Amino acid sequence: xxRAVQYACSVxxxxxxxxxxxxxxxxxxxxxxELKGILxxxxxxxxxxxxxxxxxAILAGRPDEPQIKEPPADALDGQVQCxxxxxxxxxxxxxxxxxxxxxxxxxALKFIVIPLGCIGALFFALxxxxxxxxxxxxxxxxxxxxxxxxxxxxVSHRIRRGFxxxxxxxxxxxxxxxxxxxxxxxxxxxPQKDFFAYLRIEGxxxxxxxxxxxxxxxxxRGYKYESRxxxxxxxxxxxxxxxxxxxxxxxxx
Numbered sequence: 001x002x003r004a005v006q007y008a009c010s011v012x013x014x015x016x017x018x019x020x021x022x023x024x025x026x027x028x029x030x031x032x033x034e035l036k037g038i039l040x041x042x043x044x045x046x047x048x049x050x051x052x053x054x055x056x057a058i059l060a061g062r063p064d065e066p067q068i069k070e071p072p073a074d075a076l077d078g079q080v081q082c083x084x085x086x087x088x089x090x091x092x093x094x095x096x097x098x099x100x101x102x103x104x105x106x107x108a109l110k111f112i113v114i115p116l117g118c119i120g121a122l123f124f125a126l127x128x129x130x131x132x133x134x135x136x137x138x139x140x141x142x143x144x145x146x147x148x149x150x151x152x153x154x155v156s157h158r159i160r161r162g163f164x165x166x167x168x169x170x171x172x173x174x175x176x177x178x179x180x181x182x183x184x185x186x187x188x189x190x191p192q193k194d195f196f197a198y199l200r201i202e203g204x205x206x207x208x209x210x211x212x213x214x215x216x217x218x219x220x221r222g223y224k225y226e227s228r229x230x231x232x233x234x235x236x237x238x239x240x241x242x243x244x245x246x247x248x249x250x251x252x253x
C-alpha cells in the first residue's frame with residue numbers, strides 16, 4: 001500500500017474499519033481522471049472529508065499520466081494518407097507481379113505447345129504414311145522399263161507404293177547383256193546351281209515342271225545377287241542361264 005494511503009489511514013483512525021475498506025476498494029478501482037474529478041468537486045458536498053482525503057492519498061501515490069497531445073488536423077490527414085499509401089503500394093506490385101507471371105506463362109506455353117503440336121502433326125503424318133499401303137499395279141509381258149537393255153523382251157512389271165513399297169521386274173535377257181547390266185548396277189552376282197527363285201510376279205507361269213512335285217521355280221544353272229537389311233528391305237536378283245530369264249525384286253521392308 002502506498003505511503004500516502006498509510007498516512008490517510010493514520011489520520012482517520014476514528015473511521016470504522018469496514019467503512020474505510022469499502023471506500024478504499026471503491027476508490028482504488030477508479031481511474032486517475034475519476035479521482036481528480038472527485039477532488040475537483042469537493043465543494044459539491046457529494047463526498048465526505050474522509051473520502052476526499054482517501055481519494056487524494058490514492059491519487060498522490062499514483063504516477064503522473066503522460067499527456068498526449070493531439071496532432072493538428074492537417075498532420076493527422078498526412079498520417080492517414082501515409083498509412084493508406086503503403087498499403088496500396090503493397091497491393092499494386094503484387095498484382096503487377098501476377099500479371100507479369102501470367103504473361104510469361106502464356107509466352108512459355110506458346111513456345112512449348114506450338115512446337116509440340118508441330119511435332120505431333122509430323123509424327124501423325126509419318127505414321128499415316130507408313131500405315132498407308134497402296135494396291136499392286138501389275139503389267140504382264142508388255143511393260144516398259146527405261147533402265148533395262150534394249151534386248152530385254154517379254155517384260156513384266158509389278159509395283160506397290162506406300163508402306164512396304166515394292167517393285168518386281170521379270171524379263172527375257174541374253175546372258176551377256178545381263179552380266180553387263182549387273183556390272184552397271186553394281187550387282188555382285190555369283191554363279192550358282194539348283195536354287196529356287198522365290199520372288200515371282202503373280203500371274204506368270206512357273207519356270208519348270210518337276211516330275212515329282214510338279215511346277216516349280218527352280219533354277220538349275222544361273223546367277224544370284226541379294227542385298228537385304230535386317231528389316232528385309234533391299235534388292236534380290238535371280239538369273240536363269242538356261243531360260244535367259246532375269247527376276248528382279250526390291251522392297252522398302
